[in-house]
Amino acid sequence: xxxxxxxxxxxxxxxxxxxxxxxxxxxxxxxxxxxxxxxVLGIVGGVPALRFVAISAVVxxxxxxxxFAFREFLIVLAPKELAKELRTAPLTAAFGMFVIFTYAxxxxxxxxxxxxxEAQVVTSAFAPPDSNFLLGADQLGRDMFSRLVYGTRNSxxxxxxxxxxxxxxxxxxxxxxxxxxxxxxxxxGRIADVIMSIPSLIFAxxxxxxxxxxxxxxxxxxxxxxxxxxxxxxRAVAGNVVxxxxxxxxxxxxxxxxxxxRREILPNxxxxxxxxxxLEFCFVFLLVAGLSFLxxxxxxxxxxWGSMVRENATLISFGEITPLIPAAxxxxxxxxxxxxxxWMLFRSSGLKEQ
Amino acid sequence: MSKKDVLLKIRNxxxxxxxxxxxxxxxxxxxxxxxxxxxxxxxxxxxAGKSTIGAAAMGYARDGTRITEDSTIEFxxxxxxxATEEERRALRGSRIAYVAQSAAASFNPAHKLIDxxxxxxxxxxxxxxxxAQEDAVDLYRRLxxxxxxxxxxxxxHQVSGGQLQRAMTAMAMSCxxxxxxxxxxxxxxxxxxxxxxxxxxxxxxxxxNTAALYITHDLAVVAQMADTIKVLLKGEEVEExxxxxxxxxxxxxxxxxxxxxxxxxxxxxxxxxxxxPPLISVKNVDASYTGGEKxxxxxxxxxxxxxxxxxxxxxxxxxxxxxxxxxxxxxxSKGEVLFKGEPFPPDYRxxxxxxxxxxQMIYQMADTALNPKVRISEIxxxxxxxxxxxxxxxxxxxxxELLDLIELEPSQYYNRYPPELSGGQxxxxxxxxxxxxxxxxxxxxxxxxxxxxLVAEGILRLLDRLQDELKLAYMFITHDLATxxxxxxxxxxxxxxxxxxxxxxxxxxxxPHHPYTDLLLSSVPEMDPNWLTTLLEERGVxxxxxxxxAQISPDDEKVAGTKV
Numbered sequence: 041x042x043x044x045x046x047x048x049x050x051x052x053x054x055x056x057x058x059x060x061x062x063x064x065x066x067x068x069x070x071x072x073x074x075x076x077x078x079x080v081l082g083i084v085g086g087v088p089a090l091r092f093v094a095i096s097a098v099v100x101x102x103x104x105x106x107x108f109a110f111r112e113f114l115i116v117l118a119p120k121e122l123a124k125e126l127r128t129a130p131l132t133a134a135f136g137m138f139v140i141f142t143y144a145x146x147x148x149x150x151x152x153x154x155x156x157x158e159a160q161v162v163t164s165a166f167a168p169p170d171s172n173f174l175l176g177a178d179q180l181g182r183d184m185f186s187r188l189v190y191g192t193r194n195s196x197x198x199x200x201x202x203x204x205x206x207x208x209x210x211x212x213x214x215x216x217x218x219x220x221x222x223x224x225x226x227x228x229g230r231i232a233d234v235i236m237s238i239p240s241l242i243f244a245x246x247x248x249x250x251x252x253x254x255x256x257x258x259x260x261x262x263x264x265x266x267x268x269x270x271x272x273x274x275r276a277v278a279g280n281v282v283x284x285x286x287x288x289x290x291x292x293x294x295x296x297x298x299x300x301x302r303r304e305i306l307p308n309x310x311x312x313x314x315x316x317x318x319l320e321f322c323f324v325f326l327l328v329a330g331l332s333f334l335x336x337x338x339x340x341x342x343x344x345w346g347s348m349v350r351e352n353a354t355l356i357s358f359g360e361i362t363p364l365i366p367a368a369x370x371x372x373x374x375x376x377x378x379x380x381x382x383w384m385l386f387r388s389s390g391l392k393e394q
Numbered sequence: 395m396s397k398k399d400v401l402l403k404i405r406n407x408x409x410x411x412x413x414x415x416x417x418x419x420x421x422x423x424x425x426x427x428x429x430x431x432x433x434x435x436x437x438x439x440x441x442a443g444k445s446t447i448g449a450a451a452m453g454y455a456r457d458g459t460r461i462t463e464d465s466t467i468e469f470x471x472x473x474x475x476x477a478t479e480e481e482r483r484a485l486r487g488s489r490i491a492y493v494a495q496s497a498a499a500s501f502n503p504a505h506k507l508i509d510x511x512x513x514x515x516x517x518x519x520x521x522x523x524x525x526a527q528e529d530a531v532d533l534y535r536r537l538x539x540x541x542x543x544x545x546x547x548x549x550x551h552q553v554s555g556g557q558l559q560r561a562m563t564a565m566a567m568s569c570x571x572x573x574x575x576x577x578x579x580x581x582x583x584x585x586x587x588x589x590x591x592x593x594x595x596x597x598x599x600x601x602x603n604t605a606a607l608y609i610t611h612d613l614a615v616v617a618q619m620a621d622t623i624k625v626l627l628k629g630e631e632v633e634e635x636x637x638x639x640x641x642x643x644x645x646x647x648x649x650x651x652x653x654x655x656x657x658x659x660x661x662x663x664x665x666x667x668x669x670x671p672p673l674i675s676v677k678n679v680d681a682s683y684t685g686g687e688k689x690x691x692x693x694x695x696x697x698x699x700x701x702x703x704x705x706x707x708x709x710x711x712x713x714x715x716x717x718x719x720x721x722x723x724x725x726x727s728k729g730e731v732l733f734k735g736e737p738f739p740p741d742y743r744x745x746x747x748x749x750x751x752x753x754q755m756i757y758q759m760a761d762t763a764l765n766p767k768v769r770i771s772e773i774x775x776x777x778x779x780x781x782x783x784x785x786x787x788x789x790x791x792x793x794x795e796l797l798d799l800i801e802l803e804p805s806q807y808y809n810r811y812p813p814e815l816s817g818g819q820x821x822x823x824x825x826x827x828x829x830x831x832x833x834x835x836x837x838x839x840x841x842x843x844x845x846x847x848l849v850a851e852g853i854l855r856l857l858d859r860l861q862d863e864l865k866l867a868y869m870f871i872t873h874d875l876a877t878x879x880x881x882x883x884x885x886x887x888x889x890x891x892x893x894x895x896x897x898x899x900x901x902x903x904x905x906p907h908h909p910y911t912d913l914l915l916s917s918v919p920e921m922d923p924n925w926l927t928t929l930l931e932e933r934g935v936x937x938x939x940x941x942x943x944a945q946i947s948p949d950d951e952k953v954a955g956t957k958v
Binding site for chain 2: 291
């Protein structure tokens with residue numbers, strides 16, 4: 041029995057005892073059941089299994105602590121109204137905000153953070169990680185870490201632009217349809233139906249093979265694919281607002297459509313739209329990454345997470361995790377954004393009052 | 395089981411609500427004793443805690459509220475505050491029943507009435523299904539529902555509002571509970587239907603010697619129903635006394651003020667005699683919603699400058715549709731609207747800004763009439779900016795002036811949002827928004843029906859004062875005849891989309907009436923506790939509400955007169 045195992049069980053038992061002593065029911069249950077599970081795990085999987093459990097626990101704990109600290113930071117920095125809202129944020133949302141914040145920093149400060157250029161060949165192909173190349177090198181000998189940092193800028197930037205474009209397109213069409221109604225509503229609705237009936241990946245592939253894989257084409261294709269979903273949501277949300285008496289009052293006053301949308305309808309439908317924005321961002325991001333993986337996204341030598349996975353895919357068969365790192369970066373951002381969106385949906389749905 | 399047995403004993407009831415991260419007292423120590431067979435009326439403004447006490451009598455605290463530990467609620471010897479959820483649930487429906495304000499919203503639209511009726515007796519295994527159904531039919535008969543054999547097999551939407559409310563009372567009776575809590579059961583109903591429901595509830599409570607808590611804000615109603623009245627204000631008891639004593643000599647100032655609210659009357663104004671054309675003239679208007687039946691049928695009336703015309707009628711009589719025709723939201727299919735003798739474009743989109751500003755509207759529900767995400771300053775300032783082109787300091791001064799006019803302190807309300815205001819304040823903001831356009835004519839669509847009597851009184855006084863100061867004409871849509879009596883100069887009575895009678899207020903309130911007007915007038919509850927009894931004796935039990943409506947004979951002299 042190694043020292044690690046002894047310390048492992050000692051800590052678990054100590055936590056259980058302390059929790060029991062201070063009458064912390066949930067903590068006690070968690071710690072004690074983990075102890076019991078660990079006995080079985082230890083017998084079946086041996087020390088590595090226990091080590092895995094310990095590392096997961098430490099990582100989770102660290103994430104929780106970072107989230108907590110980050111939330112407290114935000115509360116101190118934010119203005120009073122916002123701080124009050126932030127105080128109600130669950131740890132998961134704080135974690136999501138922290139992830140988004142980290143990615144934003146990486147994207148904005150990429151040239152200063154990355155030790156090498158994104159297309160610079162600095163060492164031999166597939167060089168293993170060392171003190172100079174934190175994550176090793178790719179198939180041409182470029183620094184993985186630098187490319188990952190630059191990739192944030194390219195992949196996230198592209199997804200953000202495409203989502204925003206989809207939103208501008210879909211939301212303005214939805215608001216117009218809800219406000220004007222009648223034939224305009226019908227026409228826009230049918231157009232949306234037609235676009236939605238085409239499988240999205242096939243549509244994107246078609247567009248990209250017709251017009252060639254440039255950034256503009258990607259943005260346009262993605263915007264057209266995702267605009268109908270935004271259109272539907274916006275139309276539904278705005279549809280509930282346009283029937284209110286204050287809209288009637290504004291119409292009777294003689295206000296134009298633009299004023300109605302901007303001052304009367306939009307302020308009352310922002311919450312679900314923002315949540316939808318976050319959600320759509322994840323889908324767009326995955327679609328863009330998928331296109332890159334197929335070789336139709338951002339073209340080399342520009343660093344992009346999707347294409348980085350593809351370029352290094354051969355390493356998988358040698359048991360290397362290098363190609364999985366960009367994939368993990370994608371997964372982490374998606375999870376983070378979803379955590380924040382969950383919190384926003386929770387707030388806007390009024391569930392907190394129950 | 396003598397009548398003097400105490401059934402419900404509430405001592406030192408405190409209920410707290412969670413807001414702004416602290417627990418705030420909503421109910422501040424109320425005592426209540428209810429004997430078997432006794433009906434107690436709980437009255438007070440909204441926010442006084444009437445419904446909260448009603449729910450607490452079932453041992454129930456709404457989400458986000460809690461009953462404090464030092465309160466005791468004793469129901470027939472059982473302490474509800476310490477009882478388990480299971481024990482309390484066993485009481486509800488079987489021994490304590492609840493009748494909600496809106497029966498239409500409380501029935502499940504997917505099930506037949508009788509299935510919902512028999513749910514509780516079956517659940518508690520008090521009766522077998524067939525037995526329970528027979529009992530339901532019996533109860534429907536006692537509550538004087540039409541076709542008692544058959545009505546239970548309809549779905550809620552196939553039954554009218556008044557009938558639904560009676561069906562709900564029958565449902566509450568299904569297990570013969572000891573206590574029924576009525577939470578504003580007639581507030582959403584028309585006056586003529588209200589009588590039926592009141593009479594039915596009173597009889598059935600009497601027949602089964604059931605105790606009841608009757609929650610309402612309408613004093614005249616509670617006077618008919620209750621043996622004792624308890625007045626509440628902001629979660630505290632003001633006073634409690636037997637009904638007759640309470641009506642004759644209320645002790646506290648607050649109670650006296652409640653009694654006095656119906657005293658306000660504005661002086662009668664008369665039409666100008668110098669031949670100036672009416673400000674608004676509705677001429678032979680027919681209207682219908684797309685593809686539907688005619689909602690308005692040959693409606694004509696005039697509104698002169700500076701006068702108030704009240705349009706009265708039950709729901710569905712076409713009052714609000716008339717307003718929509720005048721404002722241009724619903725172009726008439728026949729006839730026209732004249733403004734100062736000139737035809738007004740039928741569709742609001744064809745009207746010029748100047749024409750639009752002349753005619754403003756104040757809505758019934760201030761909650762939905764004000765954009766919750768826009769500051770008060772902009773809500774009021776926008777019409778001024780839009781029509782008069784005011785900017786910067788001038789605009790701010792105008793908004794301050796308007797806030798002064800509606801008796802709200804400008805500095806305090808300038809930057810607030812509508813959800814931060816009370817119902818009465820919101821309605822005042824709605825008035826200010828209408829005034830900001832500097833109109834000559836305002837449509838007031840049930841502006842006081844969603845408000846408490848004291849607050850409504852304040853709004854009526856404000857409207858009357860503004861009318862004198864600004865020479866405004868009002869079209870006052872209401873179903874409340876007390877409001878008509880206090881503010882109207884002329885009255886238009888509508889029924890089924892037709893004008894049945896119109897004329898100056900004095901004339902309208904002195905006999906002889908058109909039979910429909912007469913029915914409306916006589917159906918308004920009065921403060922006299924014997925009013926309902928007397929009325930039922932005069933008219934006969936089966937001749938109220940729908941039945942009475944059906945009996946208006948077309949050959950009546952007055953009816954024939956208005957047809958021409």
